[in-house]
Amino acid sequence: MDSLQSLQQQLIQQMDAYQPCKNQPEITALTAKIQLEQNLLAWLKAQQDYPQFYLHCRADSPNEQENHIATIGQVRTFTTVNHAQTFVRRADFTLVGGMTFNGECDFYLPRLLLRQVDGELTATLFIDSQKDLSVEKQLAGKCLKNFTKSVALEPVVQSVQLVEKKATQAQWCEWVEQALLEIKKGSFTKVVLANESIFSSRQPINAIDFLAESEKKNTGCYHFFFAQKADCAFIGSSPERLYLRNGQDLQTEALAGTAVMSDDEEQNQRQGEWLLKDEKNEYENMLVVEDICGNIESFTQNIEVQSVELKRLRLVQHLRRKIFAKLTALAADEACLNAIHPTAAVAGLPKQNALRFLAKTETFERSWYAGTLGFMNRARAEFCVTLRSAFVEQNRIRVFAGAGIVAGSVPLLEWQEIERKASGLLSLLQNSGEHICQ
Ligand SMILES: C=C(O[C@H]1C=CC=C(C(=O)O)[C@@H]1O)C(=O)O
Ligand SMILES: [Mg+2]
Structure with a gap:
């Protein structure tokens, strides 16, 4: 029978037989x-080696394969995209990781990589x-210890x-007023301002359980988990693709402009129709199109921008x-990451x-929020924009959300927008209503 045990055995046999x-x-x-359908988050929850990485890619249509990867451990690290790409060109293995909002790179070849595609x-x-x-075999053996x-x-x-x-x-x-003055x-x-909200809980929150809950409820998203060590994980469920590269085919997108979704389908329809016609939101989105197209122009051909659609969450x-x-x-x-990230959906224009403005206005570090996480190999690369995300640090969670400010933005409406975006994750936890301090 196909099982994690048989997979482990195959790997151990290959490792024992391996002679350079x-x-x-x-x-x-x-x-x-x-052939096995294994929930990779449940598997990751039992693993002891770090860093740990998980990515569940967004499937845009039913005929696109659901694609999940989970990795533990680290064999090689790359602190520039150039080094990461040179390695991929030379060795053709899958690197995982990404870039923080400020462009700090953290790519690596994991020790163990699991990929679940279509029951395999x-x-x-x-x-x-x-x-x-002998050291390598020992490290690999350690990674396989909890494999089953x-x-x-x-x-x-x-x-x-x-x-x-x-x-x-x-x-x-006040921040929004200042941004409007600069505009x-x-x-x-355009500038995309964000906020960080810090919450505490009596018992530690398990970041993997939290992400699994989000994966169930926040469908139509990329789901990611990245932890360098046991007590701090960066997780999230983001609707936004930075880019997908299939060979030389590039797919990216402008995702910006927001309206409310609820349980009321009629209201959702009305909100959607309003959003499609609203000048401020249309402008917010078009500036992202302008930014991306201008940035990829020099290394692409046949840029095609599709007509506007609604992405419902x-x-x-x-x-x-x-x-x-x-x-x-x-x-x-290298070209794609450096040129596209951070887009005008998370930074602004001119970038x-x-x-x-963001560096002198925001009073917190964005770190991995509005950065990018994904994977790359020779044939394919896929990166999401790490929005709707949080750091889960035992009894503390730090949630991030932002909104694009353009001429016509109303500060209070932008506040409601970021609070609603943050509640994508926060609504999965119970809010005790208690407010510790402010
Ligand atoms: C910056 C965020 O959202 C971006 C993506 C979609 C819509 C956006 C907006 O309408 O402002 C933002 O540009 C965030 O979720 O933190
Ligand atoms: Mg907006």
Whole structure:
């Protein structure tokens, strides 16, 4: 019978039989495959090695395959996209990781990578042939120790109390007024301001259970989990694709402009129709189109911007324009990541002026919020924009949300927008209503 045990055995056999030969490639990949539908979050919950990474890619249509990856451990790390891409071109293995909002890179070749596609589970164990073989085998063996284990995912029952919002409603309104003043002066046409809200809970919150809950409720999203160590995880469920590269085919998108979604289908329809016609939201979205197209122009051909559509989520709906292009022969992920991230859906336009304004206005570090996480190999790369995200740090959770400010933005409405975006995650926890301090 196909099971995690048989997959583990296949990997152990390959590892035992492995002997480096002459002209050994720098990395050896041991791979085994079985027919098994395994929940990778439940598997990850039982693993002890770090870093841990999980990505459940967004499927846009029923004929697109659901694609989940989970990784543990680390064999090689890359702190620039250039180094990551050079490695992928040379060795053709899958790197995971991404870039923070400010562009700090953290890409790596994991020790163990699990991929679940369409009922098939593939495990790949990486051995660094340039390092001491017995040490490598020992490290690989350690990663395989809990391989057959998984821990049941449980509902998150903790209630949380608000500790602090980095901008109170009044401060937020001031930030937006300042942004509108800069827009009037011509410093930029758009800036995406954000807020960080800190909550505490009596018992530690299990970040994997929390993400599993979000995966169930916040459908139509990318779901991600990234933890360097046991007591701090970055998680989220984001509707936004940074880009997908299939060979030389590039798919990206402008996702910006927001209205309310609720349980009332008639209201959702009305909100959707309003959103499609609203000038401010249309402008907010078109500036992202302008930004992305301008940034990819020099290394792509045949840029095609699709007509506007609605991307419906559980609590909000957005305007979206998908963008397709063909990469010129040489261009790959280094060009895409550096040119596209951060888009005007999370930073602003012109980018540098907007970034300067954010650096002097926001009173918190965005870190991985509004950054990008994903994977890349020679054939394919996929990255999401890490929105609707939070750091889960035992008894503390820090949630982030932002909104695009353009001419016509109303501070209080933008406040309602960010609060609603943050509630995509927060509504999964019970709010005790207690407010510790502010
Ligand atoms: C910056 C965020 O959302 C972006 C993505 C979609 C809609 C947006 C908006 O309408 O403002 C934002 O540009 C966030 O969720 O933190
Ligand atoms: Mg908006």
